[in-house]
Amino acid sequence: MSESFNVQTVSLVSGAFSGATEIPLWRVPVKGGGITILEAVSYQNGTNGSAATAGTAIGLKLITFGTVGTPGTAGTVPVLNGTIGNFPGTVYFGAGTVHECTIGTPYVGPGYFVGIDETAGTIAGGVTVQISYVLGK
Numbered sequence: 001m002s003e004s005f006n007v008q009t010v011s012l013v014s015g016a017f018s019g020a021t022e023i024p025l026w027r028v029p030v031k032g033g034g035i036t037i038l039e040a041v042s043y044q045n046g047t048n049g050s051a052a053t054a055g056t057a058i059g060l061k062l063i064t065f066g067t068v069g070t071p072g073t074a075g076t077v078p079v080l081n082g083t084i085g086n087f088p089g090t091v092y093f094g095a096g097t098v099h100e101c102t103i104g105t106p107y108v109g110p111g112y113f114v115g116i117d118e119t120a121g122t123i124a125g126g127v128t129v130q131i132s133y134v135l136g137k
Contacts, residue, residue, distance in 0.1 A: 005134060008135070009132050010130070011128050012026050012114070012129045013025075014116060014123060016122070018118075022065070022115060023115045023116055023118075024065045024078050024113035024115040026113065026115070027111070027113050028109065028110055028112050030111040033135060033136055034107055034109040034136065035134065035135060036106045036107050036136065036137055037084060037103055037107075037132070038133055039101070039131075039132045040132070041129070041130050042127060042129045043098045043130075044094070044127055045127075058090065058120060059091070059118065059119030059120035059121060060087040060091050060116060060123075061086050061119060062083070062116060062117075062129065063115055063117045064082050064112050064113065064115075065112060066079045066112060078112075083105065084103060084104070086101065087101050087102075093127065107137055114131065
């Protein structure tokens, strides 16, 4: 008997930004239920020459945002809902470095957004957060 199950992955790529900023990057579909995040890693993919200088330090969290109440309404922005997990201390991006997230609250409900919170430093374009998850609780 196998001990495997159907794990899904999604890669969330952010653009460059600076300052304590929360960015929603992906929405859990309303239909089909929520997800349970098993693990998440971050790394610099160096796309189009925008790679962070080796040793560039940032603070990074994986977060969730509330649902959008009225889709299509100008100015409707998801509200910060909570922290899924934290990347350890200060993240130093450089060639080949991968940083693991410590997951504290793994469940994200249907219609909620998953994103990142840069708590310190400047994020260069092309930072990727890869999430592995399963459907349901």
